Amino acid sequence: MIKKFFLILILIMISFISWNKFNLSQYIQPYLPQEILKDNTSLNMVSAIVLDYRIYDTLFEVIVFTVAVTGISKYLMKLPEYGDYKNEKDSVVETMIPIIFQIIVLISLYIAITGHIAPGGGFSAGVILGTGLLGVSFVKPMEDIEKIFVKSKIEKLKVLVPFIIIIYAISGYIFKGVYFYNFGFFGEPGTLFSGGSAIILNLLIAFEVFSGTWTILYKFIKHRGQL
Amino acid sequence: MSYFITVLLILTLISSLILLFQKNHLDAIIAYGIFGAVMTVVLFVLNAPDVAIVEATVGSAFIFFIYLIAVKKVSKIKIYYYETPYLFENKKGNTEGFEKYILDEFLKKNGFETEYIEIKNNDVPEDFDIIVGGIIAKESEKFFISDPILPTKMIKIGKDNIYHISNYKYKGISEDFTHQENIILDLVRLKYRVYKKGHDEKNEFLENEDYRFIFSKKNKKLLDDFNIYLSELKNDEKTYNSVIRRNIG
Numbered sequence: 461m462i463k464k465f466f467l468i469l470i471l472i473m474i475s476f477i478s479w480n481k482f483n484l485s486q487y488i489q490p491y492l493p494q495e496i497l498k499d500n501t502s503l504n505m506v507s508a509i510v511l512d513y514r515i516y517d518t519l520f521e522v523i524v525f526t527v528a529v530t531g532i533s534k535y536l537m538k539l540p541e542y543g544d545y546k547n548e549k550d551s552v553v554e555t556m557i558p559i560i561f562q563i564i565v566l567i568s569l570y571i572a573i574t575g576h577i578a579p580g581g582g583f584s585a586g587v588i589l590g591t592g593l594l595g596v597s598f599v600k601p602m603e604d605i606e607k608i609f610v611k612s613k614i615e616k617l618k619v620l621v622p623f624i625i626i627i628y629a630i631s632g633y634i635f636k637g638v639y640f641y642n643f644g645f646f647g648e649p650g651t652l653f654s655g656g657s658a659i660i661l662n663l664l665i666a667f668e669v670f671s672g673t674w675t676i677l678y679k680f681i682k683h684r685g686q687l
Numbered sequence: 688m689s690y691f692i693t694v695l696l697i698l699t700l701i702s703s704l705i706l707l708f709q710k711n712h713l714d715a716i717i718a719y720g721i722f723g724a725v726m727t728v729v730l731f732v733l734n735a736p737d738v739a740i741v742e743a744t745v746g747s748a749f750i751f752f753i754y755l756i757a758v759k760k761v762s763k764i765k766i767y768y769y770e771t772p773y774l775f776e777n778k779k780g781n782t783e784g785f786e787k788y789i790l791d792e793f794l795k796k797n798g799f800e801t802e803y804i805e806i807k808n809n810d811v812p813e814d815f816d817i818i819v820g821g822i823i824a825k826e827s828e829k830f831f832i833s834d835p836i837l838p839t840k841m842i843k844i845g846k847d848n849i850y851h852i853s854n855y856k857y858k859g860i861s862e863d864f865t866h867q868e869n870i871i872l873d874l875v876r877l878k879y880r881v882y883k884k885g886h887d888e889k890n891e892f893l894e895n896e897d898y899r900f901i902f903s904k905k906n907k908k909l910l911d912d913f914n915i916y917l918s919e920l921k922n923d924e925k926t927y928n929s930v931i932r933r934n935i936g
Contacts (some may be wrong), residue, residue: 464707506737579736587744592754633858673749680756 468680474493476506501646502576502655510581515640517631518661522668523622529672533615536679556596564592572666576655582662586669602681609678618671621664695729710796712758716751723747743820764799764909766790767812769820772879773900773935777805785934786819786898789836793916816909821875831910832915835897837931840872843891848922875935 493505497661500508544606570588571580609615632641644657651660702722723746730739731912768775774786777854782803806812806820820887823839824832873896879886902910920927 467707468704504737549888580740582738582739584740584744587741588751591744591748591752677753677756680753 497649500642500656501649502574502658504579504581505674506579506653507576507581507655507658507662511576511661512640512642512656515661518665519622519625522577522625522665525669525672526622528617530619530677532673533679536683539683541682556600557599561592561596564588564595568592568666568670572662573659574652575662576658577650577652582665583669585662585666585671588673589666589670590673590677593674595683598679605678606682607673615675616673618668618675621668624664625661628661692729692732693711694829695725695732698725701727712754712797716754716758719754720747720751722823723751756840763802764794764816765802765804765814766817766819767804767806767815768818769806769822771821771875774876775820783934784819785930786836786900788930789917789920790817790819790900792920793913794875796916797912815901816844816903816906821873822899822901823896824899824901827926830831830904831907833910834914835899836917837898839898841870841871841893841896842877843893844877845870878935 496505496513497503500512502508502512568585571578571588572585574581575581575585586604629639633639633642635641636643641658644655645653645661646656647654649655693895695789696849702718702725706718709718711750723742726746727739727743730736730742759820768782771784771786773784776782779856796817803810806818812818818830823841826832871893875898885891900913902913
């Protein structure tokens with residue numbers, strides 16, 4: 461109780477301090493949005509920053525995510541499996557999820573591909589697809605999902621994504637003299653083929669995050685109740 | 688517009704405070720889901736649709752599901768019980784008693800679902816989480832024992848004891864103990880025996896013991912939680928004594 465009280469007290473103090481001190485308008489942006497649009501040709505400025513100007517952040521984010529997921533699957537491997545897994549039958553869920561899942565896949569692909577035009581991007585696309593697959597695990601028996609999981613080798617493939625991004629970085633250095641040189645499509649802003657190599661990177665990150673989230677969920681279902 | 692944002696921010700504050708004060712796992716997860724949903728709206732209104740999408744998927748779907756899966760199965764606890772007078776007895780289809788009360792309070796506080804199974808013929812179950820019912824147990828490699836729930840005494844009746852004292856370590860006594868002539872009993876069962884027979888018998892005090900619960904080796908966390916709960920209960924002497932008085936007398 462005392463801990464909670466102090467936590468709330470600290471929160472109130474921080475909010476009071478920030479109320480007085482923060483004035484965001486005093487920070488002036490030296491690089492204008494128009495210049496970003498001209499440089500990168502992607503309409504979604506967040507995508508331009510994440511996948512072009514601050515791509516090192518993204519690279520290390522992906523590496524951290526990969527390491528975290530590998531750690532989770534490695535740690536949960538030691539735990540005993542949850543034995544008698546039974547799906548509780550429910551007609552609404554059983555009918556609806558196969559239909560909804562296809563829509564979810566489409567939405568996720570759309571968000572990944574148009575990440576540089578509209579809000580979205582690789583990360584959210586991957587999480588949407590991974591969470592959508594969770595729904596399938598309610599309907600299908602556990603053995604089928606396990607078969608797909610092992611057969612697709614997704615657990616091993618996802619480790620390659622950071623390497624592919626690093627290869628992309630090095631190839632920029634080899635051909636143009638700069639790491640992460642943006643040799644993609646520079647079309648009219650707002651069209652599909654614009655925003656540099658945003659489409660490729662978004663799809664790569666989406667695959668990475670999707671396989672990571674699916675691995676986490678799959679392992680949690682397999683070893684449920686053991687933590 | 689600014690009023691709208693203020694209202695939303697106050698909502699996030701309220702939902703996070705609700706989250707902070709939840710005692711049940713499931714309630715906390717649901718509160719987290721509400722917090723994520725409110726946060727999504729805030730981010731969307733504040734012109735950050737990218738972050739709003741991530742918050743919606745991660746905050747209120749992904750994390751929600753992960754915790755739901757993790758908690759759902761932990762929460763089902765299998766409890767085997769020996770029927771024991773005053774501690775854990777069947778009465779008109781319900782189970783009642785002192786131990787039942789303590790167990791229910793503990794499990795309710797921690798948000799577990801329960802499954803009660805009665806043990807007959809002294810079969811020792813394999814897949815238990817908790818075994819209860821007037822158990823006097825010593826440390827063993829097979830299971831954990833909890834801290835003492837209630838002190839008791841071992842008492843001998845008759846000349847020869849057919850049940851040697853070592854027989855009821857871990858085993859509860861589900862056999863007929865009201866009619867046996869020569870027997871070693873604990874206080875609660877003796878009380879029931881006297882109540883049934885209607886008169887006192889000559890008896891001999893043997894040793895002091897405690898009633899305990901038996902916990903599975905798999906679930907150390909549950910044992911630790913229970914011991915913490917028990918020490919809290921014992922510190923609150925008024926409640927503890929009133930529970931004893933109500934159930935045992």
